[in-house]
Amino acid sequence: MLTIEIFTLFPAMFEPALRESILGRAIERGLLTVGLHNIRDHAADRHQVTDDAPYGGGGGMVMKPEPIFAAVESVLGSPSSLPVILLTPQGRPFTQEKAWSLAEGPGFGLLCGRYEGVDERVREHLAAEELSIGDYVLSGGELAALVIVEAVARLLPGALGDEEGARDDSYAGGLLEYPHYTRPPVFRNWRVPDVLLSGNHAEVRRWRREQALRRTFQRRPDLLDHAELTDEEKRLLRDWKREKEGPPDS
Ligand code: 6GU
Numbered sequence: 001m002l003t004i005e006i007f008t009l010f011p012a013m014f015e016p017a018l019r020e021s022i023l024g025r026a027i028e029r030g031l032l033t034v035g036l037h038n039i040r041d042h043a044a045d046r047h048q049v050t051d052d053a054p055y056g057g058g059g060g061m062v063m064k065p066e067p068i069f070a071a072v073e074s075v076l077g078s079p080s081s082l083p084v085i086l087l088t089p090q091g092r093p094f095t096q097e098k099a100w101s102l103a104e105g106p107g108f109g110l111l112c113g114r115y116e117g118v119d120e121r122v123r124e125h126l127a128a129e130e131l132s133i134g135d136y137v138l139s140g141g142e143l144a145a146l147v148i149v150e151a152v153a154r155l156l157p158g159a160l161g162d163e164e165g166a167r168d169d170s171y172a173g174g175l176l177e178y179p180h181y182t183r184p185p186v187f188r189n190w191r192v193p194d195v196l197l198s199g200n201h202a203e204v205r206r207w208r209r210e211q212a213l214r215r216t217f218q219r220r221p222d223l224l225d226h227a228e229l230t231d232e233e234k235r236l237l238r239d240w241k242r243e244k245e246g247p248p249d250s
Contacts, residue, residue: 002032002156003082003107006145007071009050009114011036013142023150026159034149035075039063042070051114060116068111068122076109083128084109085148086118087141091130094148098131102148103155110148112141173228175216178208210236 006014018027018034026032040048044066051061076082085108102108111118111127115137123130133144153159181192195207213233216223217240224237 001030002103002105002152003035004032004149004152005035005037005075005082005107005109006112006149007037007039007068007075007084007109008112008140008142008145009039010112010140010142011038014146017146018149022159023153026153026156029158031156031159032153037071037075039067039071042074043067044070054117061114062116063114063118063122065119065121068118069126072109072111072126080109080126080128082107082109084111084126086111086113086123086127086130087132087144087148088113088118088130089115089132089135089137091132094131094133094144094151096151099148099151099155102152110141110145112145114140174223174226175212176220176223178211178215209233213237214240 008014014034014036018024027034040050043050043064049064050067051063054060054062072080072084076084087110111122113122131144131148133147138144181196185192185197193207195203198204213229213236216227217237229237
């Protein structure tokens with residue numbers, strides 16, 4: 001059983017998402033447990049203040065260290081029994097590789113900072129690492145935490161149904177997915193590609209692989225540096241690159 005302990009000012013943001021779909025089922029099946037902890041419950045003063053103005057002036061508010069340390073230590077102890085990950089746009093990028101390593105267990109804490117900032121002593125003395133989910137700004141780490149929980153949960157053995165689980169996301173060897181179609185064969189005069197209706201499994205496999213390669217070339221050429229490609233696929237790529245560049249000057 002994987003343990004995820006979430007520390008946030010907005011625990012209600014997580015509740016509906018943790019009940020639904022694959023994530024809800026994984027929790028129900030006991031593959032993982034998610035604890036929600038409201039940092040505000042650990043504020044010492046009568047008004048339960050969790051933020052304050054920044055030293056040195058400037059706009060925005062900063063999350064105070066005491067309620068955060070108190071919340072984390074009350075659940076995970078001191079030193080913490082699990083690594084605590086601080087969610088912040090300044091973190092290293094969260095990747096599929098990181099999801100696999102977190103899924104190995106035994107678990108982790110997720111500390112949701114607000115965008116304006118968290119007292120630096122939390123980063124220095126409480127967080128094991130900092131993660132970001134991409135180059136854009138969210139008002140707080142809550143949605144980023146949910147992204148990480150979902151990406152990790154679906155990797156736990158038994159989380160996906162039979163059909164879903166049988167499909168290994170890494171099968172494509174680091175390429176984007178090929179296009180998918182289902183019935184009807186013609187919808188508003190838009191036809192499903194003939195090859196998919198042909199019943200020729202070898203041809204279908206070839207077509208899908210080429211589509212995956214083409215999409216990756218067009219949309220995410222950066223992924224091609226680490227993709228596993230056959231000699232024939234490398235040749236195809238060289239042809240497409242030449243087409244794109246046009247004929248060389250004479
Ligand atoms: Cl982890 N937090 C915030 N506030 N914004 C983000 C993010 C995290 N990742 C991308 N944008």
